[in-house]
Amino acid sequence: MKQVAANMAGTVISVLVQPGDTISEGQDVIVLESMKMEVPVQSMEAGKVVEVKANIGDFVNDGDIIVVLE
Amino acid sequence: MRKVLIANRGEIARRIMRTCREKGVATVAVYSDADRDLPFVREADEAVHIGPPPVPHSYLNVEAIIAAAKSTNADAIHPGYGLLSENEAFARRVLEEGLVFIGPSPKVIGQMGDKLTARRIMQEAGVPVVPGCEDSLATVEEATAQAAQIGYPVMLKASAGGGGIGMQICREESQLLQAYQSAKGRAKAYFGNDAMYVEKYVERPRHIEVQIAADNAGNVIHLLERECSIQRRHQKVLEESPSPFLDPATREQLCEAAVKAAKAVGYTGLGTVEFIVDENKNFYFLEMNTRLQVEHAVTEEMTGYDLVAMQLAIADGQPLPVEQRDVQAKRHAIELRVYAEDPVTFLPSPGTISLYQPPAMEHVRIDDGVESGTQVTPFYDPMIAKVIISGETREEAVERAQEAMHHFLITGIKTNIPFLQEVLADEQFRGGDYTTWFITERTTKTNHK
Structure with a gap:
């Protein structure tokens, strides 16, 4: 199973994909905010989104799985 | 001035308190829930809780800060840098409350905060603009x-x-x-x-800024320049002075232009005039920062003057304690900003510092806001410490900086110390020939989206 992990610890400020979406490699899936900086999290692989594990306002840690791809 | 409230946090709150203590001025810290256990709260003579962690509810909460100043009978407010430091409405409010605002007039803050207005004023005053x-x-x-x-x-x-x-x-x-x-x-x-x-757009630009100081009687001096071209995401990482790029004639013109800029707006207090300098040493006004800079310590270590003491004196209505002819580059100074961030991607790395052991060396000054056990939260700027190194020569300062970084231990969170070491060892940096593209040219494009 392919997954997308958070690239830093921070708060989820926007979720750009939903289950069922087909995404391409390098596409932004979530935007995190930490220490006054907004950072998009990109998918390293193409695929179909099965699950989005983070909601707006959630705090995630570096390496946490936030999106699961088929 | 008997008691100063510092409307800021972390290292700069501590830095301001240090001079206040030396001058016999009492200090009031304000803090959010997230900063309750930080050294600056403990070290202040008094500390007032002003709200929850997000800055709009605490460090940008004007009502809470004014109330804290009133309840502690502070007679002045020092805004530090960032946060409310360049907020015209805040400065005006402080004055309306009968308190001293340690900074220029609200009008000047407003004029310089609007980049187009600032450009127009400088152009009219004969200061070159892009x-x-x-x-x-x-x-x-x-x-x-x-x-x-x-x-x-x-x-x-x-x-x-x-x-x-x-x-x-x-x-x-x-x-x-x-x-x-x-x-x-x-x-x-x-x-x-x-x-x-x-x-x-000026190609291959350098960011060089000039520190100025002006008293209420209209006297303006400069305290030479700071070379600030080493930046990531338009934020400075390393600053040094004197700039290895400027020749004496250009330096003189640049510093004179900064004084002219300060006079053109009727500036009072400490301020910084930022310039962009092209390959041919043509310089242009970029903006004016109407506050104490993060990198003010570079100027302090180079010239030997305490800039916060100068701010307090000016705000107190005293004349400039220094004359222009006395201002000299006595040493070469370098500041390294230690950020809680990944040294490769430069992405924030909040977390708990398990061990914090700064170097203890001669000619190495540490301005920091954390200690072992400090939780570095995601709410604020990632800068946790500044290391300011000086030497008789640039070479000596750079070598001392390398040694200092080698002895700086921080565990539990990621920091940019390995990256700072790379910069210090870089051939182009050693040669003093670098532009604002320095970091971008050394990292992959994806890191700098």
């Missing part, structure tokens, strides 16, 4: 017309901007068309003002 448009752009068509007249590449900027937000280099019309709406949107979101303008 060729660009006079007024804000009404439409994207106007943007492309202006850009065509100026000539590409151009820099698209927000008039209320700062920190690189809403700024975009456009090398051709298609890029400007693409960038315009999103930059405008970001400016609106961040500054509540989406006035945009374009100016000529």
Whole structure:
């Protein structure tokens, strides 16, 4: 199973994909905010989104799985 | 002045308190829930809780800060840098409450905070500005017309901007068309003002700024320059002074232009005039920062003057304690900013510091805001410490800086110390020949989105 992990610890400020979406490699899936900086999290692989594990306002840690791809 | 409230946090709150203590001035810290256990709260004579962690509810909460000043009978407020330091309405409110604002007048803060107004004032005063448009752009068509007249590449900027937000280099019309709406949107979101303008983009630029000080009687001096070209995401990482790029004649012209700029706006207090310097040593006014800079310590270690003491004296109505002819570069000074961030991607790395052991060396000054056990939260700026090193020569300072970084131990979170070591060892840096592209040229494109 392919997954997308958070690239830093921070708060989820926007979720750009939903289950069922087909995404391409390098596409932004979530935007995190930490220490006054907004950072998009990109998918390293193409695929179909099965699950989005983070909601707006959630705090995630570096390496946490936030999106699961088929 | 008997008691100063410091409307800031972390290292700069501690730095200001140090001088206050030396001058016999009592200090009041204000803090959010997230900062309850930080050293600056403990070290202040008094500390007042002002709200929850997010800055709009605490460090930008004007009512809470004014109430804290009133309840502790503080007679002055020092805003530090960032946060409310360049907020015209806050400065005005402080004065209306009968308190001293340690900084320039609200009017000057407002004029310099609006980049287009600042450009206009400087141009009228004969200070060189980057060729660009006079007024804000009404439409994207106007943007492309202006850009065509100026000539590409151009820099698209927000008039209320700062920190690189809403700024975009456009090398051709298609890029400007693409960038315009999103930059405008970001400016609106961040500054509540989406006035945009374009100016000529200076290739291979250097950021060199001049420290100035002005008293209430109209005396203005400069305290030489700081070379600030080593930046990531338009934020400074390393600053040094004297600049290895400037020759004595250019330095003199630059510093004179800064004094002229300060006089043109009737400046009082400490301020910094930022310039962009091209390959041929032509310089242009970029902006004026109407506050104490993060990197003020470079000037202190180079000249031997305490800039915070100077701020307090000026705010107290005293004349400048220093004459221009006495200002000299006595040493070479370098500041390294230690950020809680990944040294490769430069992404924030909040967490708990398990071990914090700064170097204890002669000619190495540490201005920091954390200790072992400190939780570095995601709410604020990632800078946790500044290391300011000086030497008889630049070479000596750089070598001492390498040793200092080698002895700086921080565990539990990631820091940019390995990256700072790379910079110090870099051949181009050692040669003193670097531009604002220095970091970008050494890292992959994906790190700098």
